[in-house]
Amino acid sequence: MAMTALLTGTPLSGRIAVMSGASSGMGAAAAERLAELGATVAVLARRKDRLDDIVERVEAAGGSAMAIAVDVTDRAAVQAAADQVAERFGTTDLVFNNAGVQIVSGIEELKVDDWQRQIDLNISGLMNVIAAFLPHLTDSAAQGRPADLINTSSIAATRILPRLSIYSGTKAYISQLTRLLRVELGPKMVRVAAIEPGMVDTELPDHVGNTDTSQYINDLINGIDVLQSADIAETLAFMAALPRHVNLSEITVFPTAQAL
Numbered sequence: 001m002a003m004t005a006l007l008t009g010t011p012l013s014g015r016i017a018v019m020s021g022a023s024s025g026m027g028a029a030a031a032e033r034l035a036e037l038g039a040t041v042a043v044l045a046r047r048k049d050r051l052d053d054i055v056e057r058v059e060a061a062g063g064s065a066m067a068i069a070v071d072v073t074d075r076a077a078v079q080a081a082a083d084q085v086a087e088r089f090g091t092t093d094l095v096f097n098n099a100g101v102q103i104v105s106g107i108e109e110l111k112v113d114d115w116q117r118q119i120d121l122n123i124s125g126l127m128n129v130i131a132a133f134l135p136h137l138t139d140s141a142a143q144g145r146p147a148d149l150i151n152t153s154s155i156a157a158t159r160i161l162p163r164l165s166i167y168s169g170t171k172a173y174i175s176q177l178t179r180l181l182r183v184e185l186g187p188k189m190v191r192v193a194a195i196e197p198g199m200v201d202t203e204l205p206d207h208v209g210n211t212d213t214s215q216y217i218n219d220l221i222n223g224i225d226v227l228q229s230a231d232i233a234e235t236l237a238f239m240a241a242l243p244r245h246v247n248l249s250e251i252t253v254f255p256t257a258q259a260l
């Protein structure tokens, strides 16, 4: 069951938010919810048709949105996307750095291409987004406006999950990076945070590498009342709606019934 929307009104009015991995799952839900709460949103991912649908829905509801088809592992393309957002909407003040992939395999299987894919997206892609948008966030903060860098990590960052070593390593990187960036950027009034979700019902299991594993994860997801993308979107919106001197920095969100 999805979380009831807790926030009301337009507490994010005037905010300019960018989300990566916005064509499905948490990124898509976040874009629509933030727009509903008053933010202008730019949605980034590779599947342009999905992004266009989100923009259409946001605009139909009276909001402002733009879609940018971009592979975030391409640093120049992410920089071009940041320039496009600046030209159309102005200075980005919220970045939901969320694109990621999870591929399940044992280390001795030596699926080195899958290792690389996760490192390229979950680490290098995340860094490309930070490089392109950080100047916007520091500008926004310097003008006395809110500024949020919110990275999607995972409970995998701190837990021992079988056959997920590479994925978990990339998420541990994100959680530790977040702590370090908070120390560097907090004094400039840029809030830095990581959301570490447990199981969320999204397309993630469809990209894990083989159909048996997809089925196994989907069975786990269907076995309990897992999180929905809307739950993460509401959490994100709450973090962004807080007064700018309050930085909720490391947020673990479990489905209540999830044991491990």
Ligand code: NDP
Residues within 6 Å of the ligand: 020, 021, 022, 023, 024, 025, 026, 027, 044, 045, 046, 047, 048, 070, 071, 072, 073, 098, 099, 100, 101, 102, 121, 125, 152, 153, 154, 155, 196, 197, 198, 199, 200, 201, 202, 203, 204, 207
């Ligand atoms: P989805 O698979 O639904 O979303 C992943 C998003 O990343 C899609 O929008 C996809 O869009 C985008 N993406 C993938 N590759 C690229 C790329 N090269 N360039 C740009 N965008 C890309 O899954 P979730 O919503 O679950 O995943 C969001 C984040 O949440 C990930 O970082 C994931 O690791 C994390 N997470 C998920 C959990 C879960 O249980 N679902 C638990 C904990 C963390 P497109 O294919 O169109 O490019």
